[in-house]
Amino acid sequence: MLTVENTIKWLDLFADKVAAEKDYLSELDQAIGDGDHGANMSRGTAAMKEALGKQNFGTVQDVLKTAAMSLLSKIGGASGPLYGSALIGMAKEAGNADTDLTSIVQAGADGIQKRGKAEPGDKTMVDVWLTVLHALKEGKLTDAVIDQAVQATAPLKAKKGRASYLGDRSVGHIDPGAMSSGYLFKCLIAGGIL
Amino acid sequence: MLTVENTIKWLDLFADKVAAEKDYLSELDQAIGDGDHGANMSRGTAAMKEALGKQNFGTVQDVLKTAAMSLLSKIGGASGPLYGSALIGMAKEAGNADTDLTSIVQAGADGIQKRGKAEPGDKTMVDVWLTVLHALKEGKLTDAVIDQAVQATAPLKAKKGRASYLGDRSVGHIDPGAMSSGYLFKCLIAGGIL
């Protein structure tokens, strides 16, 4: 179950991972987007980590809300509102008394889909979120499942976001947002929250 | 002495020579100017040749005046008004009853100097005109004298025209206007007018 402490730990791990993989994320975006996904995400997650370190939080909702606002006001581009909406949705759900991790991730995925209108198979971060959600429900979330979900975006043709302008030329490349979302969930496992 | 026929012949030969050496003149200008002397001169002398072929002329003055107007209205840049002024001066002098070739060339050189204010040694076409004039007066104008006058501009530092912006870097290059003026006087010899 999410607690104030492990949620902060989770998001800090995510920020570190994004910082470490900044260039790789931008490289993925160079191939089928505009090459800024690493810069965007690291700008946002660095601000998030700083904000989380500055305050004492009473509830998981507060942690997630603060994280959401940092991402929203620092990332920009497409991924900013998407991660922001995910975390706002998760924060709302975390406020419910009888919630659980699956419901919180469900709320995050709903937030992304409501904001971005992408369907599974459109070659976006949604593909990772929905696969992860499914695995969570079945109690089968592992690093391997996440890796596979990320890799599975490669053969798809993009139908949302900048990559969609490439049409068939987007085929054969991993979606950068899927990769960064993969990091988020791997950090959930690495943080020992499952 | 200049006649209507040999003046036209002279100027036609000059036009042909400039057309043949267009690229070379521009190359000289590339080194210490803006690389258009060949284009400028051939635009002007081609128009001059055409104008001279279209009309019957009664006097040498008319020939030179028509030539002057063609050069003036087609060359542009620095060399246009200089050659134009030379030929206007020559046309005026040709109208005098007791004129001769030396006086006519003198009037041409005066026109250039009045227009461009260059002194001998400034590394311009003036250097060639004045050397030729001197040789004419002494009855000693030859191809060798002309060649030498043209070559003598190379070691000079330019003090007029675009080449003067180069300062010392203009040293070691033949002045393009000196070269084209050299052609003019070589054609005088080739035309059998001396």
Added chain:
Amino acid sequence: MKKIINKPEDVVDEMLDGLVFTSASLIRRLPGTNVILRKQKSEGKVAVVSGGGSGHEPTHAGFVGSGMLAAAVCGPVFTSPTPDQIAAAIKEANQGAGVLLVIKNYSGDIMNFEMAEDLASMDHIEVKHIVVDDDIAVEDSTYTAGKRGVAGTILVHKMMGAAAEAGLSLNELKDLGDQVISSIKTIGVALSAGTVPESGKPGFVLKDNEMEYGVGIHGEPGYRREPIKSSKEIAKELTDKLRDAFKWNASDRYAILVNGLGATPLMEQYIFANDVSEILTKDKIELPFRKVGSYMTSLDMAGISLTLFHLKQDQWLDWLNVPVETTAW
């Protein structure tokens, strides 16, 4: 990369200060943000607010001023600004009659602007938006993000600014905006890519003799790459595409915008405009409004775009023509 800049990460901040320095009588910067506001207020009028990534100068901030934009929100180079900045612009720009957002059709822009709209509604500010998607280079289909917003956006800014100043309500403006946008189409050609300062490398590479039709203003791919053609041939290709899209008739009235993409000098823009005018004259199209210049650029991209705007109402032409006080119109 050779650019007259300082640190690549500071380009937007320093550029905005330079712009405000230049047009200090017209505009100001909202402290702590990348929002440019106009100084002269129009009380009781709808405020038109635009924005997006930077790198398209003079768009967007160059069009802030009376009769045109009330505010521009300037994101990082080629990256949408964030909802908090947009919300701050909405709040400052609002003159009591609501705010119309002009958004270019990019996923990032739409999502950030829509979130800002949500934030503003919590402050009880009435906000509506229109989405410019004038680039006919890529096929429009429900399976893609749709057409992109490019140079035609500046005509939308002008129309909305003039109509807002004329007193239209927010609902009327939104309706007008939708009609105007569906009457504007653009298509472009690139000779070389722009270089984002932070990446230091050109967005794509064209060979010494190559050009590409249909490239977007962030270097998005176009529809055909081929050896460089003459201005006349390029004019034919682009007007053919526009003719197909508009299906115009003789004596239809259009506004024309020939737009340089950043590194292409005016000489080439005028030569191209001349070739386009010859074709449109043959088609007997009337062009009562004409504009040539670098208005919607892509950093130092070399290339040109052609925009036509079908003037379905006489009023529209008046609104294009009414004088404004901006840095760049």
Added chain:
Amino acid sequence: MKKIINKPEDVVDEMLDGLVFTSASLIRRLPGTNVILRKQKSEGKVAVVSGGGSGHEPTHAGFVGSGMLAAAVCGPVFTSPTPDQIAAAIKEANQGAGVLLVIKNYSGDIMNFEMAEDLASMDHIEVKHIVVDDDIAVEDSTYTAGKRGVAGTILVHKMMGAAAEAGLSLNELKDLGDQVISSIKTIGVALSAGTVPESGKPGFVLKDNEMEYGVGIHGEPGYRREPIKSSKEIAKELTDKLRDAFKWNASDRYAILVNGLGATPLMEQYIFANDVSEILTKDKIELPFRKVGSYMTSLDMAGISLTLFHLKQDQWLDWLNVPVETTAW
């Protein structure tokens, strides 16, 4: 060479047609010439006529219009127009009060314009001229052709146009022009050369990391070549040169023009303007008139120039500010 043109020898002719197409309500082309005339006449006022080689767009023809130039004579690329064309412009532009010629200090320009003056005097038109030599990059000495005329020329056009419209006589205008010109100084930096269409090759070659201070608008050599510096460092170098030349005091009033040389986008121009403004603010110089944009270009040269104009009289500032109707001011 990659350019959006047709035949290189037709660029000026086609460009002028494109310009007239764009600004058809303001200007017209004198048939059979490369002279652009303004449509609105100012009877009884001195006509201000400028011109020179093409390739500097929007200079010169972009400044033809009421309140500014009466006519512009456009030569081949980087080559002075011929006396007959200039004389035709003088004749058409004259409104009975004489004609003031604005000449940039190049041997070719001066000689062609002076010959045109001689021709016009045969038609009994009173003509005077002023010579702009604002480029302080090369040393001025009696042993050279002197300083070159560059971007400051557009401020001279503006001043002369406004003063002519205000009714100054030809003699008064000539005196004013001489005073104004001695109060304007410019210095520039190039990052890459422009390419003359007919030659197809860049006028000079700078390495990938090189820039050159003091290059002229036809690619004339500057005074120092070195590895590319930051905008702040370039701003310091250029303002240092201008400070030396003007020897200004705190609270002196100047107009400032930051000018792009053709291929340099506005983003860089604004960043540079911001850096210059910081230096001049430290010097306590007042800058009541500010302009940033690509006004005096050198085809597709990348680079920037900085012009300062010492506003010795309040009237001068008013003349800079009075509105005009032109394509490009």
